[in-house]
Amino acid sequence: xxxxxxxRKIRKTNTWGTLxxxxxxxxxxxxxxxxxxxxxxxYMVEAKMMAxxxxxxxxxxxxxxxxxKKSDQANFYKCLDKCGYEFLxxxxxxxxxxxxxxxxxxxxxxxxKFGFLSQELxxxxxxxxxxxxxxxxxxxxxxxxxxxxxxxxxxxxxEAAIEDDGYEPGGLYISGIGPSDExxxxxxxxxxxxxxxxxxxxxxELNAPLWMAVPIGETGYSFVGKSYFTVDIQEMTLxxxxxxxxxxxxxxxxxxLLGFTISGIRRQRKVVNYFFxxxxxxxxxxxxxxxxxxxxxxxxxxxxxxxAVVNLVFVNYRNYCVCHSVKQGDIILKKIYDVLxxxxxxxxxxxxxxxxSFALILRYDNQENLRARLEALIHQLEAVEADHRFAFQVGVxxxxxxxxDKGKALSRKRVELSSEYNNAVTAxxxxxxxxxxxxxFFDEKIVEDRRWQDAVTERQKIAIQNEEFKVYYQPKYxxxxxxxxxxxxxxxxxSPDLGFVTPxxxxxxxxxxxxxxxxxxxxxxxxxxxxxxWKDQGYKCVPVSVNVSRAHFIESDLAEQIRDLVDAENCPxxxxxxxxxxxxxxxxxxxxxxxxxRLKNYGFSVSxxxxxxxxSSLNSLKDMPLDVxxxxxxxxxxxxxxxxxxxxxxxxxxxxxxxxxxxxAEGVEVRDQVDFLAAEGCDMIQGYAYAKPMEAADYEExxxxxxxxxxx
Ligand code: C2E
Ligand code: MG
Ligand code: MG
Numbered sequence: 130x131x132x133x134x135x136x137r138k139i140r141k142t143n144t145w146g147t148l149x150x151x152x153x154x155x156x157x158x159x160x161x162x163x164x165x166x167x168x169x170x171x172y173m174v175e176a177k178m179m180a181x182x183x184x185x186x187x188x189x190x191x192x193x194x195x196x197x198k199k200s201d202q203a204n205f206y207k208c209l210d211k212c213g214y215e216f217l218x219x220x221x222x223x224x225x226x227x228x229x230x231x232x233x234x235x236x237x238x239x240x241x242k243f244g245f246l247s248q249e250l251x252x253x254x255x256x257x258x259x260x261x262x263x264x265x266x267x268x269x270x271x272x273x274x275x276x277x278x279x280x281x282x283x284x285x286x287x288e289a290a291i292e293d294d295g296y297e298p299g300g301l302y303i304s305g306i307g308p309s310d311e312x313x314x315x316x317x318x319x320x321x322x323x324x325x326x327x328x329x330x331x332x333x334e335l336n337a338p339l340w341m342a343v344p345i346g347e348t349g350y351s352f353v354g355k356s357y358f359t360v361d362i363q364e365m366t367l368x369x370x371x372x373x374x375x376x377x378x379x380x381x382x383x384x385x386l387l388g389f390t391i392s393g394i395r396r397q398r399k400v401v402n403y404f405f406x407x408x409x410x411x412x413x414x415x416x417x418x419x420x421x422x423x424x425x426x427x428x429x430x431x432x433x434x435x436x437a438v439v440n441l442v443f444v445n446y447r448n449y450c451v452c453h454s455v456k457q458g459d460i461i462l463k464k465i466y467d468v469l470x471x472x473x474x475x476x477x478x479x480x481x482x483x484x485x486s487f488a489l490i491l492r493y494d495n496q497e498n499l500r501a502r503l504e505a506l507i508h509q510l511e512a513v514e515a516d517h518r519f520a521f522q523v524g525v526x527x528x529x530x531x532x533x534d535k536g537k538a539l540s541r542k543r544v545e546l547s548s549e550y551n552n553a554v555t556a557x558x559x560x561x562x563x564x565x566x567x568x569x570f571f572d573e574k575i576v577e578d579r580r581w582q583d584a585v586t587e588r589q590k591i592a593i594q595n596e597e598f599k600v601y602y603q604p605k606y607x608x609x610x611x612x613x614x615x616x617x618x619x620x621x622x623x624s625p626d627l628g629f630v631t632p633x634x635x636x637x638x639x640x641x642x643x644x645x646x647x648x649x650x651x652x653x654x655x656x657x658x659x660x661x662x663w664k665d666q667g668y669k670c671v672p673v674s675v676n677v678s679r680a681h682f683i684e685s686d687l688a689e690q691i692r693d694l695v696d697a698e699n700c701p702x703x704x705x706x707x708x709x710x711x712x713x714x715x716x717x718x719x720x721x722x723x724x725x726x727r728l729k730n731y732g733f734s735v736s737x738x739x740x741x742x743x744x745s746s747l748n749s750l751k752d753m754p755l756d757v758x759x760x761x762x763x764x765x766x767x768x769x770x771x772x773x774x775x776x777x778x779x780x781x782x783x784x785x786x787x788x789x790x791x792x793x794a795e796g797v798e799v800r801d802q803v804d805f806l807a808a809e810g811c812d813m814i815q816g817y818a819y820a821k822p823m824e825a826a827d828y829e830e831x832x833x834x835x836x837x838x839x840x841x
Contacts, residue, residue, distance in 0.1 A: 132416050133420055136420055139401055147389060147393050150386065151387065151390060154383070155379070155383060161375075162376065165371075168245065170368070171271060172245050173368070175245045175248070175269075178243070178269075181357075182248075182250065182341050182343070182354075185343045185352055189343040189344065190346075192218065192345045192350070206218075206227050209227075214229070214230075214354045214355060215231070215355040216352060216353060217234075217352075218351070218353070219342070219353060220350055221349030221350065233255050233257060233355070234254070234340050235254045236253050238342060239252050239253065239267065240252075251341070252269065252340060252342065255355070257338055261338075261339050261358060269339065338356070338357055341353065405420075407481040409459050409462050409481060410462055410465075410466035410467075411463070412466045412479065412481055413480040413481070415483070417480050418478060418482065418546075418550075419546060422478045422480075422488075422490050423544065425478065425490065426528065426541050426546065427542050427543075429541065432540060432541070433538050434530070435492070435528060435529050435530055436492060436527075436541075437492075437493050437499055437526070438527075438549040439488065439491060439524070439525050440486065440488060440523070440525075440550065440556075441469070441488075441557075442485050442486055442487075442523075442557060443465060443485040443487075443510075444485070444520040444566070445517075445520060445564075446458055446484055446485035447484075447485070449517075449519075461513065461514060461519075462484075462485075465510055466487070468506075468509055468513060469506070469510075472506055476492065477491050477492060478490040496570070499527075500568060503568050507566050520564060520565050522560045522563075522566060522567050522568075522569075523568045524556035524559075524560075524569050525556060525569070525571065526549045526550070526570075526571040527571070528549060552571040553571060555571060555575055555579065556570060556571035585627075585634075585635050585639075586638065586642055588626070592622065592624060593647060593648070598621070598651060598652075599620070599622075600619075600620065600621075600659065601620070601621050601823060601824060602618060602619075602822065602824075602827075602831075603616060603617045603821065603822040604616045604820045604828065604831050604837070605617065605814065605819075606813065606819045606820075607812065608804075608807035608813075608839070611838050612835055612836055613832065614813050615671045615672050615674065615706070615815075616671060616672075616673045617676075617708070618673050618674065618676075620652055636678075640678055640680050646678075646684075649675070649678055650694060656675050656705065657694065657695045657698035657705060658698045658700070660701075660704040661699050661700040663829070664700075664701070668829065668833070669835060670832070672704055672705065674706035674708045675707060676708045677709060679709070682721060682724065685720065689727070691707065691728065691733065692733075703733075705733050706734045706735070706736055706756070707728055708738040709736070709737060709738060718749070722754070725753055725754055725755065729756070736757030736758065736793070737749075737753070737758055737759060739759065740758050740761055740781070741760060750790075755790055756791065757793055758785040758790045758791070758793070759792075759794075760778060760792060760794045760795060761795060761796070762796020762816075764777065765794065765795075765796055765799075765802050765816070778794075779809045786810065791813070792813070793814070794811050794814050794815070794816065796815075796816050797814045797816030797817075797819075798816055798818055800840065803818050817840075818840055819837055820837070
């Protein structure tokens, strides 16, 4: 889960942050440009109007003097008429007493204000009010809508003003300050000839008359001049340059930011790649498998195809590293990864998880085809290195197509890849004891086995404390005389919750989890205790063999431990025999010989159990000072063994005798075999033909009678 969060964080940061910054920056810049453009326009208009107002003020001052000297008035008006403005002089009642030009006022006297220059004025609206107007708050505003409308029609006017053939590509191009025309295209025009002239002609239309009133001293009269707002080419060019410059800056900034964003995204991709890369194979790693694999399965639209989650283990990895080097081992891992990659299809996943473990998600239609594909894959991998033969174990968990009652394939939205992979690992771990290649599919039996292992492990301690383990005795008879001549102690578990359990179901588990040591001690102690008791009670005791697991042989003082346990019960050593399994003889021969010798020195006899099962240990026989050879039950199974089987058994008995060893035939069930073994000189028979393993009380009975004929 944590990995997924980290991945999400890596994916989220950067891109979104930069994108949001980009949008904010763009909006703010555009706002600033708009404010600057409007401010600039306002300033331009107000400055022009104010220049005219100042002129009106000086005319008013001059009028004041003239008004004082009434005689000069007529003369004065004559001078004023030449000032070039259209104006009115109003008396204190607001009547026009002098006028130049038409009186085109269209309102009462209003209080007006310039917003930008904060100048308060007395104004009248004009009938031809186009671009300036006084709003309700008294502010004198530019009506940009009308200005833009002027621009929209300006090209028509210009067109009219210039020759038809006056267009020329590459001429002056004006655009950008006006809005688009109805068709959505920015207006533009190319002008040949004297542009200034043409423009001025057109721009003269862009006037904005406003009547501005200035009081003439204390006389109560006012000078009211008609002022205009006009645009000339220099101003227009300056305005275009400023706006263009700002836009260019913003565009540059946006490109820079965009560059940052793109490099951020690239960097993020690199981080994500790194996050998903396995340093050994340079392929995909566990994170990729977990995150992308789960996404792939959950999001797969095709619900009618199955997914196989696979755990593939390179069995010889550790060994190979020891014999060569970890570096060489890594090279092999890379080769394996490359083969896997090559052999998987586009919507399948391969990842290297840890040292020898690979994970795959494959698509499959039926299990047999999948098995064949995996076998071919293993085959290919086994030969990945020309002069080596490797082994690969594969555990598979199948995500089959699931359908509802109506036969519709169900979604896999809730699939937990980690638990599927865990199942694949569990399936593979079934082969953990083997060194060979193999394929194992996860199924219910594996789950049951695991549950059973859990149940056994959970209860083992309590079981031994409560003495739930019982010692059963299986007598061994001399086939010549049918006299009791020995017995083997075999464990049984009488569990209150698991019931009566045979050793095959728990001994291998104890061998794996180490509890076998305590079990063996328990058995030796109980057998020694029984033997001592029986001896004291006057039974004719025969040696009883106790199984000692091979796991025990790593302890160097095993012989002493056994001696002490037997001594603690005061049992004579010759009543105890120690059985070692054949496979134990392979681990450490020297230590084995040492232990056997010491056991014999203490007076115990030692037997080799299950001789002939699995490994051939003739060689061990040569060196081991053993007392008894127990022929494995397999020799007596099935009639096919026939004559050849009998030859082997007869020769084994002879061999043992030559080496001064006694023989015990295990698992003998039929009378013919008893007779055959008797004829061949086998010393003892331990099998159902004489007796099954039995409780101590029944065994006491056998001791009492001593003689027992084999069943017919
Ligand atoms: P093992 O030591 O080879 O024991 C002989 C097994 O063969 C016993 O199985 C016995 O019941 C069975 N057997 C004997 N005669 C016949 C026969 O005629 N027919 C058939 N079908 N079976 C016969 P069991 O008691 O189930 O024990 C199985 C194995 O579990 C033993 O094989 C031994 O390896 C292990 N084991 C049993 N008790 C102990 C113990 O106390 N400690 C250790 N370490 N291992 C034990
Ligand atoms: Mg045995
Ligand atoms: Mg045996």
